Amino acid sequence: MGKRKNTTGPSSSSKRRATTPPPLRRSRRRATHSASSSAQPTTSDDSAPDPVVPISAVDAFNSRFFLRANQIRWRLVSRRPFVSERPLGPSFDAFGIPDLLRSAGVLATVTRFSHFESQLIHDFYANLTSGVSDSRSCFYERVYVFNRVYEFNPTRIASLFDLSTVGTVAPTVDDSDLISTLTGGKMRSWPLQTTDLTMKYRLLFGIGTTNWFPTAHHGTLNRRRGLLLYYIGSGIPCDLAQFIFEEIVAEADSKSTAYSLPFPSLIYRLLIDQGYVKNRKNAVPSLPLPLSVSSKIVDPHSDSRRVARVDDLPCRPSSSSGRQAAPSAPAPIISDVISVLSAEYEAAIARADELKKKIDYLQALAQKGGDTSGGVRHEAAHQEISRSGGVAAAAGSDDPTVAPTVPTVGGATAEEDTDDEEELFVDAEDILD
Structure with a gap:
């Protein structure tokens, strides 16, 4: 019986010690708090807002x-x-x-x-x-x-x-x-x-x-x-x-x-x-x-x-x-309007000439393929234009302002795969697919 009392006594006291917080922990917390409060410059730096990083x-x-x-x-x-x-x-x-x-x-x-x-x-x-x-x-x-x-x-x-x-x-x-x-x-x-x-x-x-x-x-x-x-x-x-x-x-x-x-x-x-x-x-x-x-x-x-x-x-x-x-007073204004409209007219004529060259070439390509109706496969037309160096070259034009057609790669142009700038200029209906 005495041995039992001796064994149970220490175990119950150890449990009570475990449930109560040791004073050492409290002293450590006080020491940590005092150390942090004594270092005021460090605390002010830590509490300051982080510098704003601009977007990248x-x-x-x-x-x-x-x-x-x-x-x-x-x-x-x-x-x-x-x-x-x-x-x-x-x-x-x-x-x-x-x-x-x-x-x-x-x-x-x-x-x-x-x-x-x-x-x-x-x-x-x-x-x-x-x-x-x-x-x-x-x-x-x-x-x-x-x-x-x-x-x-x-x-x-x-x-x-x-x-x-x-x-x-x-x-x-x-x-x-x-x-x-x-x-x-x-x-x-x-x-x-x-x-x-x-x-x-x-x-x-x-x-x-x-x-x-x-x-x-x-x-x-x-x-x-x-x-x-x-x-x-x-x-x-x-x-x-x-x-x-x-x-x-x-x-x-x-x-x-x-x-x-x-x-x-x-x-x-x-x-x-x-x-x-x-x-x-x-x-x-x-x-x-x-x-x-x-x-x-x-x-x-x-x-x-x-x-x-x-x-x-x-x-x-x-x-x-x-x-x-x-x-x-309106006389100079009319001359300004005429100059602006003339520039627009010249741009429209240049665009019409470019489109006419493309149409002529595609019609020639259709006749070359034996299709009198002019219906040529889209892929074949692109491949032929690519081999000929573009629309301007295929149509026999020496005009450097007519941009050559980009060669096709797997049904899509190489420019679409390599040049991200073309992704900026897409149709409005494709923007939120």
Whole structure:
């Protein structure tokens, strides 16, 4: 019995020790806590947020879209047309607008334009996110477009137009002074009707609706845009690049299909400036027509309410009256239209000649195969074109502008297998297979 008590006594005490936490563990925890609290610099470094790593092309969902959500968003973006920037027509010269824009340092925004590729611009907007303006986001000042990540920020925009006012903080203006200047003292509150603007600011508003703040609301003007017109019209330095950047970012994550996409030429030039290789196959064939001055804007008595418009134009045509000079104004505009249409006509003729050569060659190939109806197998035609060095060579053409047909490999062209750039330009119905 004594032995049993001796054996059970120690075992029960050992169980009680096991259930109670040993003091050594507590002391170790206190020591660890005190050590960590004593090393305050280390703790502050550990608690600091990790640096944001910008997006990389290797993490993209595919060659065109960085995220699958961007690919889905493309369905909405691809339905939207473009509102392209427009150059300043010669009719503005007589009223001193080019000199006013030159003194404000923004003349390049209405003179520097280029063709653009519609599908590339749609992809840009499909990949654009609101994080492009958030310094805490991995998309900060970055946009993924076709296997590459491009910088997109006000500095890049300013470099396209030689704007030297990046980061400039313009002075604040009271609403009373701002509205009085824009309307010539006729109005006192927002929003303003464009018919209330003075002649100078009405012209600047027409320029801004295509080149600075594209909008579908051509009849009203809010304070933000009115302030920009005030700065430009008064020659006050302002950060126009930041303003345009915010206009583009406003389209990020938009689900609307009712409005056109702005600044296609600017975006295309921005990508070209960073090394994008042009693809003429998908380029818009012609530039938009230049802006012109409407006689209703520069006529003080054109207001339907018979309220005389304030004439604050920098200058007037040299003739005795503005109405006598009006008929001569459209002449340069018509010449610009003729030059644009002539370029389009020449491009269409060149395209028609290329198609005619292809048709002639395929008809000759059909007769050579003994098929008088012209029905030749698709694979045989491609193989023969490949062996002959392309359509131009097969048709006996020496025109170097006609691109040779790519040899076929297993029913698909070698270019489709080796050149990823062709994957960018596919039919819309194939994008979400």
